């Protein structure tokens with residue numbers, strides 16, 4: 001196992017982004033003994049309507065740690081203010097060092113066209129680091145990588161300049177409850193801030209058990225979205241019968257700035 005153990009680095013801008021976009025595959029990797037690291041590029045300290053600053057950042061770090069523990073992966077937050085991420089040279093250097101230290105086989109990233117500036121600049125920073133991680137004279141005191149990792153984008157619904165166009169779709173039916181468990185750890189988000197911001201706070205029940213039931217129901221359509229809109233890719237991957245039966249999925253699109261996402265790479269990097 002040690003030889004084939006994959007190293008998967010998932011980036012989000014905020015502490016809960018990785019869970020929404022790749023929580024299912026992360027649980028699948030972890031179950032097979034692969035190493036997954038979730039990184040939130042900001043500390044999440046703007047994601048609430050009643051608290052902020054250091055108190056919120058600490059609360060969100062604790063939530064992220066709990067989520068990581070739920071499936072046995074590491075979850076780290078960079079101490080950059082939420083809502084203020086910029087694709088600076090300083091942050092690019094940080095990203096290069098971070099990628100070199102973890103030595104991922106696979107990186108997951110948001111796309112650079114997205115409603116949230118932090119999401120856009122997270123994507124930009126990963127793109128800016130993508131080639132430079134192999135250049136010895138860039139950030140010279142950290143050991144460069146000999147080969148680029150494969151980079152994939154996680155799914156979204158934005159249409160301009162072009163809609164998300166997946167190269168593969170992974171069924172997450174077996175781990176869908178674990179994905180909800182991950183999200184359930186982000187109490188400040190899924191039960192407080194997001195409902196407040198989306199004006200559905202009155203729908204959220206009180207009490208841990210009742211709200212977990214509500215969250216499972218609330219997330220159902222969203223977790224079905226990629227299974228329904230990319231059914232043909234599920235059938236191509238799992239065969240006619242199994243592909244049609246998939247209910248929940250996560251989808252990924254190769255980024256052309258990393259190593260190429262060939263059929264062979266897909267087989268090696270998505271072994272489920």
Ligand SMILES: [Zn+2]
Pocket residue numbers: 013014017116119
């Ligand atoms: Zn976010």
